[in-house]
Amino acid sequence: MxxxxxxxxxxxxxxxxxxxxxxxxxxxxxTGNGIINIxxxxxxxxxxxxxxxxxxxxxxxxxxxNTINRRDVGQTEFLDAVHEVLDTIIPVFAKDPKYIxxxxxxxxxxxQIAFRVPWVDDQGKVQINRGxxxxxxxxxxxxxxxxxxxxxxxxxxxxxxxFEQIFKNSLTTLMMxxxxxxxxxxxxxxxxxxxxxFCQSFMxxxxxxxxxxxxxxxxDINVGAREIGFLFGQxxxxxxxxxxxxxxxDLNWGGSLIRPEATGYGCVYFAQNYCDYRNVxxxxxxxxxxxxxxxxxxxxxxxxxxxxxxxxxxxxxxxxLEEKGFSRExxxxxxxxxxxxxxxxxxxxxxxxxxxFFKNEKPWGVPADMAFPSATQGExxxxxxxxxxxxxxxxxxxxxxxxxxxxxxxxxxxxxxxxGPAKAANAGGVAVSGLEMAQNSQRQQWSREVVxxxxxxxxxxxxxxxxxxxxxxxxxxxxxxxxxxxxxxxVADAMIQQGAV
Ligand SMILES: NC(=O)C1=CN([C@@H]2O[C@H](COP(=O)(O)OP(=O)(O)OC[C@H]3O[C@@H](n4cnc5c(N)ncnc54)[C@H](OP(=O)(O)O)[C@@H]3O)[C@@H](O)[C@H]2O)C=CC1
Ligand SMILES: O=C(O)CCC(=O)C(=O)O
Numbered sequence: 001m002x003x004x005x006x007x008x009x010x011x012x013x014x015x016x017x018x019x020x021x022x023x024x025x026x027x028x029x030x031t032g033n034g035i036i037n038i039x040x041x042x043x044x045x046x047x048x049x050x051x052x053x054x055x056x057x058x059x060x061x062x063x064x065x066n067t068i069n070r071r072d073v074g075q076t077e078f079l080d081a082v083h084e085v086l087d088t089i090i091p092v093f094a095k096d097p098k099y100i101x102x103x104x105x106x107x108x109x110x111x112q113i114a115f116r117v118p119w120v121d122d123q124g125k126v127q128i129n130r131g132x133x134x135x136x137x138x139x140x141x142x143x144x145x146x147x148x149x150x151x152x153x154x155x156x157x158x159x160x161x162x163f164e165q166i167f168k169n170s171l172t173t174l175m176m177x178x179x180x181x182x183x184x185x186x187x188x189x190x191x192x193x194x195x196x197x198f199c200q201s202f203m204x205x206x207x208x209x210x211x212x213x214x215x216x217x218x219x220d221i222n223v224g225a226r227e228i229g230f231l232f233g234q235x236x237x238x239x240x241x242x243x244x245x246x247x248x249x250d251l252n253w254g255g256s257l258i259r260p261e262a263t264g265y266g267c268v269y270f271a272q273n274y275c276d277y278r279n280v281x282x283x284x285x286x287x288x289x290x291x292x293x294x295x296x297x298x299x300x301x302x303x304x305x306x307x308x309x310x311x312x313x314x315x316x317x318x319x320x321l322e323e324k325g326f327s328r329e330x331x332x333x334x335x336x337x338x339x340x341x342x343x344x345x346x347x348x349x350x351x352x353x354x355x356x357f358f359k360n361e362k363p364w365g366v367p368a369d370m371a372f373p374s375a376t377q378g379e380x381x382x383x384x385x386x387x388x389x390x391x392x393x394x395x396x397x398x399x400x401x402x403x404x405x406x407x408x409x410x411x412x413x414x415x416x417x418x419x420g421p422a423k424a425a426n427a428g429g430v431a432v433s434g435l436e437m438a439q440n441s442q443r444q445q446w447s448r449e450v451v452x453x454x455x456x457x458x459x460x461x462x463x464x465x466x467x468x469x470x471x472x473x474x475x476x477x478x479x480x481x482x483x484x485x486x487x488x489x490x491v492a493d494a495m496i497q498q499g500a501v
Contacts, residue, residue: 034076075156088481133181136162143179146220167487174434199230244440247433256436264298266428269459283307286368291375312363374399382407398422424483
């Protein structure tokens with residue numbers, strides 16, 4: 001297989017880059033000194049000569065890589081995300097070198113905003129956080145992508161997420177550009193009033209850059225219905241405009257049915273399409289799900305609808321194993337615990353007599369048929385992937401953004417697993433955000449059935465497009481490469497048509 005993710009010479013570099021944070025095996029933000037190693041190009045010369053670059057193209061790609069490594073030094077997550085895409089779209093450059101220049105533009109955000117977020121805590125003390133919005137690409141429409149509030153948020157994390165959004169939003173078939181934002185604010189342990197004051201301060205700076213035809217944020221980690229409400233209230237107060245400037249709104253004031261469910265449902269729809277293609281049934285399949293937030297909850301719900309058996313959930317303290325499989329009542333308990341009581345997952349043990357909790361552990365060693373990583377980036381490394389494969393896993397479908405390290409992806413490919421990469425498999429969330437924007441423009445609200453049918457149609461289209469692009473480039477059923485190629489070509493052609501902007 002010519003898409004051999006990592007030339008051996010790069011493996012040692014990457015191995016160092018994915019050390020886990022100490023103490024908690026679940027608190028797995030990538031660390032290290034990221035660098036894109038140009039050696040990955042060599043594999044094309046040896047195993048796929050038809051995609052070997054000409055000397056001139058090779059020099060240009062090397063030049064781009066050197067510039068990114070120099071300009072974005074230390075931005076590990078961003079460099080990883082660029083590397084992952086670059087590694088899979090070389091065949092496009094080999095076929096038509098005009099796309100190399102477009103890629104060079106695409107890795108430089110159109111605009112990056114960083115700002116101070118002062119807010120007053122319940123003790124009357126002023127707290128300072130840092131806010132970000134990276135407006136990555138407007139080639140296909142207004143900037144679109146979520147906001148993340150988490151202590152690990154920095155420019156590298158926001159840029160990697162904004163970069164992923166380019167390809168993902170392109171795949172949805174809707175007219176959306178790409179952006180992402182957030183703050184290192186940690187809502188854990190904060191009162192509702194503190195969260196409100198933080199959101200108001202955050203929006204007081206950010207609103208200048210937003211608009212329903214300019215930039216439309218939504219939720220991501222730790223930004224859900226509560227935060228979107230506070231952010232929208234402040235936007236309205238500052239602008240006197242009631243419009244679709246945010247998605248993920250409450251149903252009573254412009255939200256879309258199925259938006260909360262969309263990422264999890266969409267990921268399972270994607271898995272179902274892949275299973276159909278491989279003639280595999282999801283019925284009775286044991287599924288490991290990580291995370292216990294928005295994406296994880298609705299992944300479990302849809303797995304139950306389709307007759308699968310979800311057996312794990314996790315948070316940053318560890319994972320729960322419910323050997324018999326979660327029932328609908330069990331998941332209703334988890335939703336109430338996480339979304340309303342804002343509790344910790346280990347409290348599930350007070351409810352279930354059968355569950356076990358594994359403190360500071362990840363669920364990837366549990367024997368199962370399918371895995372749905374739905375917590376955060378870098379949560380499955382090479383060792384985790386080896387455990388999954390040794391236990392006979394058949395498919396990995398990414399609800400989270402970039403949850404698998406390059407070593408893990410390489411292992412999936414060698415084992416010929418069904419691999420649903422994040423940009424394709426979790427695109428259902430932003431797709432229904434796009435549908436929310438359409439409903440807002442029409443001043444209408446569509447029924448649950450209409451939105452769900454559109455979501456499932458979009459997920460099928462994403463799978464079909466990814467597969468057909470892979471086949472067109474002679475990559476078999478390498479859906480990861482196919483998704484990157486299809487997502488890239490649509491944006492790249494738009495950029496060429498719109499001139500050097
Ligand atoms: N919401 C959406 O529509 C979309 C989300 N995604 C991606 O899905 C993933 C989950 O997002 P979402 O469900 O919305 O977020 P939530 O905040 O609702 O839930 C996040 C879950 O992941 C866990 N988690 C977060 N950070 C870490 C960490 N460093 N280590 C271990 N566990 C962690 C949280 O545990 P704890 O409570 O302990 O922090 C929590 O269980 C993210 O990668 C996000 O970018 C992708 C597409 C759309
Ligand atoms: O719904 C949106 O606009 C963004 C969702 C998101 O942040 C993501 O796809 O990662």
